[in-house]
Amino acid sequence: xxxxxxADLLVLFHLGFIIFVIIGGFLVVKWRxxxxxxxxxxxxxxxxxxxxxxxxxxxxxxxxxxxxxxxGYSGGFIEHYVLPVIYPEALTVDIQMVLGGFVILINxxxxxxxxxxxxx
Numbered sequence: 001x002x003x004x005x006x007a008d009l010l011v012l013f014h015l016g017f018i019i020f021v022i023i024g025g026f027l028v029v030k031w032r033x034x035x036x037x038x039x040x041x042x043x044x045x046x047x048x049x050x051x052x053x054x055x056x057x058x059x060x061x062x063x064x065x066x067x068x069x070x071x072g073y074s075g076g077f078i079e080h081y082v083l084p085v086i087y088p089e090a091l092t093v094d095i096q097m098v099l100g101g102f103v104i105l106i107n108x109x110x111x112x113x114x115x116x117x118x119x120x
Contacts, residue, residue, distance in 0.1 A: 001068070002068075003064045003065070003067040003068035004064070004065070004068035004070065006064050007061050007064035007065045007068060007070075010057060010060060010061045010064065011061060013057070014055070014057045014058075014061070017041065017045075017057075018045065020037075020038065020041055021038075021041050021042050021044070021045035021103060022045075022102075022103060022106055022107075023106070023110070024037070024038040024041060024042065024107075024110075025038055025042065025106070025107045025109075025110025025111050025113075025114065026110045026113065026114075028110070028111070028114045029113060029114050029117050035114075042103060042104075042107045045100075045103045046100045046103045046104050047100075048100075049096045049097070049099045049100030049103065050096070050097065050100040052093060052096055
């Protein structure tokens with residue numbers, strides 16, 4: 001039970017991190033200090049997608065699930081949890097490039113907005 005709860009909490013943390021990577025730049029308008037956390041997170045999120053790397057949280061979650069007696073899964077967090085909801089097919093390199101580009105584009109918009117509000 002403890003391992004399963006830890007795995008579930010890790011999934012929630014992972015999802016929160018992904019959401020922070022995508023929209024965290026907009027939070028910088030209100031809390032400027034978040035820039036120090038968000039920029040490295042956004043770079044990491046884009047690199048994970050562009051390089052096809054596996055986030056270290058995914059194997060940790062899989063090990064926790066296996067320790068709980070559950071079946072692990074192959075692939076990454078996005079492929080296992082997010083893509084089945086958004087896309088009917090498995091994660092491909094092309095989709096990863098689009099996701100990485102999306103991270104960069106949304107954050108360029110966010111930081112353009114931050115800069116516009118800074119000069120006011």
